[in-house]
Amino acid sequence: MEKSPLKNIEHWEEDILKRYPDPDLPKKEKEDFRNYEDSDRAETVREFYRLNHTYQTYNFVCEKEADFLKFNRKEMSLWEAVDFLNTLVDDSDPDIDLDQLQHLLQTSEAIRADGHPDWFVLTGFLHDVGKVLCLFDEPQWAVVGDTFPVGCKFSDKIVHAEFFNANPDSTNPKYNTKYGIYEPNCGLDNVKMSWGHDEYLYQIMKDYLPEPALYIIRYHSFYAQHRENEYSHLMNDKDHEMFEWVKEFNPYDLYTKAPVKPDTEALKPYYQELVKKYLPEVLKF
Numbered sequence: 001m002e003k004s005p006l007k008n009i010e011h012w013e014e015d016i017l018k019r020y021p022d023p024d025l026p027k028k029e030k031e032d033f034r035n036y037e038d039s040d041r042a043e044t045v046r047e048f049y050r051l052n053h054t055y056q057t058y059n060f061v062c063e064k065e066a067d068f069l070k071f072n073r074k075e076m077s078l079w080e081a082v083d084f085l086n087t088l089v090d091d092s093d094p095d096i097d098l099d100q101l102q103h104l105l106q107t108s109e110a111i112r113a114d115g116h117p118d119w120f121v122l123t124g125f126l127h128d129v130g131k132v133l134c135l136f137d138e139p140q141w142a143v144v145g146d147t148f149p150v151g152c153k154f155s156d157k158i159v160h161a162e163f164f165n166a167n168p169d170s171t172n173p174k175y176n177t178k179y180g181i182y183e184p185n186c187g188l189d190n191v192k193m194s195w196g197h198d199e200y201l202y203q204i205m206k207d208y209l210p211e212p213a214l215y216i217i218r219y220h221s222f223y224a225q226h227r228e229n230e231y232s233h234l235m236n237d238k239d240h241e242m243f244e245w246v247k248e249f250n251p252y253d254l255y256t257k258a259p260v261k262p263d264t265e266a267l268k269p270y271y272q273e274l275v276k277k278y279l280p281e282v283l284k285f
């Protein structure tokens, strides 16, 4: 099975931008953007989703959790984790001009510029650190990609939903009904999500950050809910309240990929303080 159909994992996010173009762009640009078609790229993104939707089963998620939630791979400070993540650059890809640290800083700096609370800025800064999974040799489709609940019916609003036909859960009567193994409005905390960088980082951060920050980290790739509202029937009142923050965060994640590179050295002292305020010196990955 091919582990890495995407030349660069950021191609997944660029594809999301085509689905949800920046509403602040002028109409013409938005259309150009949507119509822009790089057929090689589209093919690799399709293959990426085919693998993701085929293999992200309820059992697969249980196995990954049992393994990765032991946190026995590496101990790192957040800074070391960001440096480690930054080794994930693919210089065979000429169109990627920002490294991981720069994506994180652009996101967090845009949040800071809008005067949001410091924990929100910190959340922007660390939200993708779970992508270190790639460096533990995990296949791309188990690190990035839109996330969705497993253990119940896959929404047909999930991108490339046709590929769920190959997922054994979709023919398993235990898992293929509207509620599957869940109760109506049981709350997302009781719902297993497909495995990737979101859930992994949430589990690392859950004792340290305020609740809205944890929702942002855990559900930022759950487009089928925060953009399509397809899973309200599993959510409780607290989830709905907290998803306002997930929605507030999403445009910063998607639309702040400015060509200007943030001055990492100049910004470092501010982020060092912020990290110290909330996080312990060493985190277990």
Ligand code: FE
Residues within 6 Å of the ligand: 127, 128, 197, 220, 221
């Ligand atoms: Fe992400």
Ligand code: FE
Residues within 6 Å of the ligand: 127, 128, 253
């Ligand atoms: Fe991101």
